[in-house]
Amino acid sequence: MRVALIYVGQPESELRPVMSPPIGPQLLGTLLLHHGAEVELFDSRLQPADRLLAAVDDFDPHLVGFSYLSPNADEAVALARAVRRPGRAIVAGGVHASIHTEATLAIGVFDTVVRREGESAILDLYDRLVAGEPLPPIVEGTAWPDVDTLPPYADFDCYRGVYDQEGYRPVYLQLGRGCPMQCTFCELPNRQVFEPPRRRFRTVDTVMAEVHEYVRRWGVDFVTIADPIATLNLPLLMGVVRRMDAELPDVGLMFNGHVNRFSRALAEVLGEAQAGRDREGQRITVWFGFESGSQRLLDFMRKRTSVADGLAVARLCRDHDVQVGANLLLGVPTETEDDYRAHHAFMDEIEPTFPNPNILNPLPGTEMYDYCADRGLLRDPADHSIWRDSDIAARGEGPVLGIDYQRVLATYRHYRDEPAPESEPRYRSWAADDDTTTGCG
Numbered sequence: 001m002r003v004a005l006i007y008v009g010q011p012e013s014e015l016r017p018v019m020s021p022p023i024g025p026q027l028l029g030t031l032l033l034h035h036g037a038e039v040e041l042f043d044s045r046l047q048p049a050d051r052l053l054a055a056v057d058d059f060d061p062h063l064v065g066f067s068y069l070s071p072n073a074d075e076a077v078a079l080a081r082a083v084r085r086p087g088r089a090i091v092a093g094g095v096h097a098s099i100h101t102e103a104t105l106a107i108g109v110f111d112t113v114v115r116r117e118g119e120s121a122i123l124d125l126y127d128r129l130v131a132g133e134p135l136p137p138i139v140e141g142t143a144w145p146d147v148d149t150l151p152p153y154a155d156f157d158c159y160r161g162v163y164d165q166e167g168y169r170p171v172y173l174q175l176g177r178g179c180p181m182q183c184t185f186c187e188l189p190n191r192q193v194f195e196p197p198r199r200r201f202r203t204v205d206t207v208m209a210e211v212h213e214y215v216r217r218w219g220v221d222f223v224t225i226a227d228p229i230a231t232l233n234l235p236l237l238m239g240v241v242r243r244m245d246a247e248l249p250d251v252g253l254m255f256n257g258h259v260n261r262f263s264r265a266l267a268e269v270l271g272e273a274q275a276g277r278d279r280e281g282q283r284i285t286v287w288f289g290f291e292s293g294s295q296r297l298l299d300f301m302r303k304r305t306s307v308a309d310g311l312a313v314a315r316l317c318r319d320h321d322v323q324v325g326a327n328l329l330l331g332v333p334t335e336t337e338d339d340y341r342a343h344h345a346f347m348d349e350i351e352p353t354f355p356n357p358n359i360l361n362p363l364p365g366t367e368m369y370d371y372c373a374d375r376g377l378l379r380d381p382a383d384h385s386i387w388r389d390s391d392i393a394a395r396g397e398g399p400v401l402g403i404d405y406q407r408v409l410a411t412y413r414h415y416r417d418e419p420a421p422e423s424e425p426r427y428r429s430w431a432a433d434d435d436t437t438t439g440c441g
């Protein structure tokens with residue numbers, strides 16, 4: 001049986017629409033391969049739609065799975081409609097489909113929607129197809145029983161060119177799953193998308209074996225740990241950093257830390273690993289979702305962090321020569337001039353290596369979206385597109401009513417346009433280029 005998995009997403013940059021191939025399709029495709037399926041991956045960012053559709057038809061799959069976020073839902077539906085053939089099952093998964101399950105089914109294009117995590121669900125659907133059984137309209141995905149048994153990605157044609165490209169050759173890696181926090185602007189606390197946050201972790205040996213495999217196979221020279229909070233399991237992270245330092249000192253590393261989950265011991269380990277890493281691409285960066293220098297706004301967004309603790313972890317990193325990426329969220333309902341003064345004071349104090357402003361786009365399925373919807377603050381509740389700074393500048397308005405978008409734009413550009421420390425391209429948080437607000441990016 002043949003399975004095509006199609007990722008529909010936003011280009012990461014104009015020159016390199018895919019810098020790091022996404023985890024989901026690579027992992028699902030690999031599990032299906034191990035399960036006996038013939039699998040091809042496709043990515044909407046790597047070719048025009050007509051070529052993608054022709055390539056899918058050449059492969060002639062029995063099942064086509066789509067993964068996409070809300071901003072790409074219309075594009076995914078159009079592609080799904082175009083690849084429908086008699087006897088071909090069309091399946092949707094991912095965050096948007098998990099939140100808008102019934103609405104996605106009602107479009108009449110998808111046979112099945114998978115909610116939550118997809119690994120076990122896609123294997124179950126495949127088995128049903130092989131057995132000639134009908135597919136259920138909704139599958140409640142269950143968590144993979146042991147994340148340490150998840151295999152390294154297979155070498156799919158779709159992304160080989162991306163891993164072969166000149167310049168950085170980054171790869172996404174996971175240390176574990178789950179986030180215990182409840183930030184109101186983030187989709188991860190939504191139980192329709194993710195199971196309750198039982199923390200599930202891999203082991204240092206498995207993680208390092210996977211990194212070595214990618215370095216050997218693709219010449220990977222940069223690892224992005226995609227966990228929402230990579231510092232949840234400090235012994236695991238410190239073990240990985242120590243092994244990377246000893247075994248792969250030329251491979252750069254970045255990950256998301258959390259203000260409440262950081263330690264002097266980790267800073268020391270990172271500092272030791274940083275020593276001797278002279279090129280930007282080799283260096284280690286910790287990204288923090290500080291989001292604000294205003295305690296009032298942190299509380300409003302239920303960050304459960306304090307400005308003082310944010311200053312302390314940034315200082316700890318600086319003392320140990322660890323690069324800091326600082327996410328700052330602008331355009332938040334209720335924000336005032338005082339809050340912006342607090343943002344600037346905070347950023348001036350922490351002097352991040354990579355300041356990274358983001359503009360709030362309330363995402364369906366988040367508490368922030370409901371807050372805005374309940375108060376009539378959404379400019380267009382049916383519009384799930386991401387408003388970038390250029391959209392806001394062109395239209396003179398933004399996604400949330402009552403926000404001073406001139407102030408937002410001025411602040412956004414102030415931090416975005418600060419020169420990078422070296423002339424090399426910046427490596428940014430895994431979600432940063434979308435200006436979305438999912439996860440700590």
Ligand code: SF4
Nearest residue numbers: 179183186228439440
């Ligand atoms: S923003 Fe980060 S810390 Fe907050 S819920 Fe999302 S992933 Fe967790």
